[in-house]
Amino acid sequence: MDSIEPGALVETANRPKGPVTITVCTSCRAAGIEREDAPGRALYENMREAAQGLEVIIRPTQCLSVCKRVCTISYTAEGGYTYLFGDLDPEADITDILAMAGKIAEAEFGFVPWKERPEAIRKGILARVPPPGWSPEDGSAPA
Ligand code: FES
Numbered sequence: 212m213d214s215i216e217p218g219a220l221v222e223t224a225n226r227p228k229g230p231v232t233i234t235v236c237t238s239c240r241a242a243g244i245e246r247e248d249a250p251g252r253a254l255y256e257n258m259r260e261a262a263q264g265l266e267v268i269i270r271p272t273q274c275l276s277v278c279k280r281v282c283t284i285s286y287t288a289e290g291g292y293t294y295l296f297g298d299l300d301p302e303a304d305i306t307d308i309l310a311m312a313g314k315i316a317e318a319e320f321g322f323v324p325w326k327e328r329p330e331a332i333r334k335g336i337l338a339r340v341p342p343p344g345w346s347p348e349d350g351s352a353p354a
Contacts, residue, residue, distance in 0.1 A: 227318075235254055235282075236283045237254075237255045255271050267312045286311065299335060320342060
């Protein structure tokens, strides 16, 4: 009998395809803080450094339109849920932000229940959007 590789039993055809992309708003800052000193810029740079060698894409953006929830990020992945989070700390939350990307990559349709999210990611949820392919009739997942 052929051996089964570790992890093969949790394979699912409905995992997101390809790497998870974390989009970081580099403009996020409180009133009175200059753009070059924005905590969002620090978050982006810290994320880039911490993600080296990991299967995740870190990209900057100028605004995610939730400017009062400094710092903000989104997660996207082909075939997976899209998430938007705010209130993140550019120093303390890096590990949790990256851990969430790993959970999305491993989950059916990238759906990570609240209880399974890393601590920093539990409190700042702003949006959770299902991927394309959901039923326009009743919002159910593709069969
Ligand atoms: S400035 Fe960061 S979301 Fe708008």
